[in-house]
Amino acid sequence: AQSVSQHNHHVILSEAASLELGCNYSYGGTVNLFWYVQYPGQHLQLLLKYFSGDPLVKGIKGFEAEFIKSKFSFNLRKPSVQWSDTAEYFCAVNANFGNEKLTFGTGTRLTIIP
Amino acid sequence: EAQVTQNPRYLITVTGKKLTVTCSQNMNHEYMSWYRQDPGLGLRQIYYSMNVEVTDKGDVPEGYKVSRKEKRNFPLILESPSPNQTSLYFCASSLRPQANTEAFFGQGTRLTVV
Numbered sequence: 001a002q003s004v005s006q007h008n009h010h011v012i013l014s015e016a017a018s019l020e021l022g023c024n025y026s027y028g029g030t031v032n033l034f035w036y037v038q039y040p041g042q043h044l045q046l047l048l049k050y051f052s053g054d055p056l057v058k059g060i061k062g063f064e065a066e067f068i069k070s071k072f073s074f075n076l077r078k079p080s081v082q083w084s085d086t087a088e089y090f091c092a093v094n095a096n097f098g099n100e101k102l103t104f105g106t107g108t109r110l111t112i113i114p
Numbered sequence: 115e116a117q118v119t120q121n122p123r124y125l126i127t128v129t130g131k132k133l134t135v136t137c138s139q140n141m142n143h144e145y146m147s148w149y150r151q152d153p154g155l156g157l158r159q160i161y162y163s164m165n166v167e168v169t170d171k172g173d174v175p176e177g178y179k180v181s182r183k184e185k186r187n188f189p190l191i192l193e194s195p196s197p198n199q200t201s202l203y204f205c206a207s208s209l210r211p212q213a214n215t216e217a218f219f220g221q222g223t224r225l226t227v228v
Contacts, residue, residue: 009154034216043204044157044219090156101147101172102206102217106156 002027004093006105013081014113021076021108023065023091033074034092034102035065044090050074061085086112116141120205120220127195127227135190135223137205143218145208146188147172148180150201151222157204163188195227 005024013019025031035047048059055067065076074091091105118139127133139146147162149172159172163182177199179191188207192199205220 004156036219043221046216049216101159101162102157104149104157106154 002031002093002095002103004091004103004105006089006091006108008108009106010109010111012111012113015083016080019076019078019081019085019110021089021091021110023074023076023105025072025074025091025093025103027072027093027095029095031093031095033065033067035059035063035074035076036090036092036104038088038090038107040087047076047089081110081112083112083114086110116218118205118207118218118220120203120223123221123223125223125225127225129196129227130194133192133195133225135192135203135205135225137188137190137220138186139188139205139207139218140186141207141209141218142185143207143209144185145210145215146182147206147217148178148188148190149204149206150174151204152201160190160203192225195225197227199225200227201225 003026007022033050036044037047038044047063048057050057050067058064063078067074088107088109090107092102094102121136144165148160149157151157158174160178161180163169203223206217208217209215
């Protein structure tokens with residue numbers, strides 16, 4: 001079974017700082033990878049996804065992520081964060097075949113200080 | 115507007131009193147699932163359904179039931195709620211059971227069992 005690790009539980013940054021949130025997964029086969037964001041009091045929304053092709057994917061709101069297969073990683077980045085990026089971020093994975101469910105990491109809470 | 119709708123958004127109930135949380139999607143999605151979100155644990159899948167009358171257990175199914183009599187609806191039933199089921203619940207749907215489609219989430223139901 002696959003699993004997802006997000007090692008940063010809570011990250012605090014000042015506005016305009018650069019962001020990188022770590023995500024590592026364990027699964028031996030081909031996977032699909034996702035980053036979801038949950039703003040305070042809201043539901044999860046998709047930030048970006050990787051299915052195949054260019055390992056550097058760009059999502060909404062200036063976020064991007066890079067799939068590094070050899071490291072089983074899919075880290076999320078943003079060059080300059082804003083106060084409105086304060087939210088919880090979840091990395092998720094599912095296997096690229098069959099009917100596999102989404103497996104989520106435990107989430108990273110991001111707090112941006114104005 | 116494409117959406118997943120859950121009701122109620124907030125619910126406080128007493129131990130043992132049966133309750134149902136409804137979930138409906140208007141995107142003609144085949145795959146639907148329920149997750150619970152707990153601090154430090156991320157989202158964990160409770161049950162999923164690949165199509166009408168096809169349901170199966172996720173990672174944490176104990177104490178829950180589901181049904182899928184129509185494609186658009188996927189209610190979550192707690193026959194005898196207990197305090198350890200106090201949580202934030204999300205319903206999700208996606209186009210196919212296959213992996214490379216994104217999931218859409220409902221707004222969440224915050225359940226408190228006293």
